[in-house]
């Protein structure tokens with residue numbers, strides 16, 4: 001089902017907001033790749049740039065924000081019919097955000113689900129019409145065909161009575177059902193990438209578990225890649241193959257799930273993982289919170305942005321020099337504590 005190889009390659013992405021108080025460096029030099037059919041988890045404290053990074057990929061950054069540097073290469077795979085797929089590379093940052101090309105990508109090849117389905121559904125149109133609209137736009141279907149496909153897709157996401165739900169308005173559904181509908185809308189055009197930004201944060205744990213299970217099943221059958229953004233490290237451990245940890249607009253560590261949870265290397269990743277409850281450890285321990293507060297986004301500290309809160313801060317180094325990328329096996333860490341060969345400094 002999946003074609004091996006790269007799907008998204010982000011290089012040195014910077015997305016800034018100009019506001020009265022100054023410049024918010026929301027995404028401040030981010031690079032990573034995502035392969036077809038894989039799930040990349042994106043974690044980090046509130047305000048570290050997860051959503052703006054995702055909005056940059058969709059070219060949905062609010063007008064005050066601009067992609068000021070970097071590339072987002074999207075590897076579009078075309079021509080199957082038994083032949084080897086040819087791959088076309090589109091740099092999403094170079095597209096006109098209102099143009100034809102980005103509209104083909106947005107909602108068609110790359111789809112997004114959010115925490116609050118009410119922000120992606122219009123309150124005045126039925127669920128069926130809204131899913132059908134995407135299909136008419138992206139798959140060149142007529143209305144009747146599109147409505148049939150909408151019912152089929154709702155059925156696929158486990159919606160009870162999908163032939164009735166198509167005639168419902170969003171407010172007539174429960175939170176969980178709305179989230180299912182949004183996933184149905186996102187998947188209706190068979191995207192090669194689904195970006196999920198806190199898709200289950202607003203749901204109760206039972207419904208959350210069902211939605212996560214559903215996303216995994218759909219991924220297995222449809223072969224799409226997922227970028228899964230969340231605060232919840234338990235959820236990301238469940239969903240992702242690989243994780244990037246972000247802090248103040250930068251990636252501090254990137255690793256496969258097992259390595260990151262077993263042996264986080266960046267002091268920020270360590271702190272973040274220590275701040276989650278462990279059921280398999282001594283429960284007498286108090287949950288640790290990360291020392292200090294996130295600096296305000298207009299004045300990002302020099303050197304390593306985490307140094308003012310870092311227990312391993314090396315004065316004269318961490319507060320002055322931007323940390324280099326260190327590759328340790330399949331893992332990447334941006335930290336002065338490691339030498340280029342991956343050993344401790």
Ligand SMILES: Nc1ncnc2c1ncn2[C@@H]1O[C@H](COP(=O)(O)OP(=O)(O)OP(=O)(O)O)[C@@H](O)[C@H]1O
Pocket residue numbers: 017019024025026044045046047048049050051052053062064065231297
């Ligand atoms: N429209 C905007 N105008 C100005 N600043 C913005 C705007 N949107 C986001 N920002 C700023 O960009 C930074 C990154 O925000 P972002 O929403 O990406 O964080 P996040 O990691 O998604 O946080 P959360 O976990 O709370 O969703 C923050 O400092 C935020 O205040």
Ligand SMILES: [Mg+2]
Pocket residue numbers: 050051052197
């Ligand atoms: Mg966010």
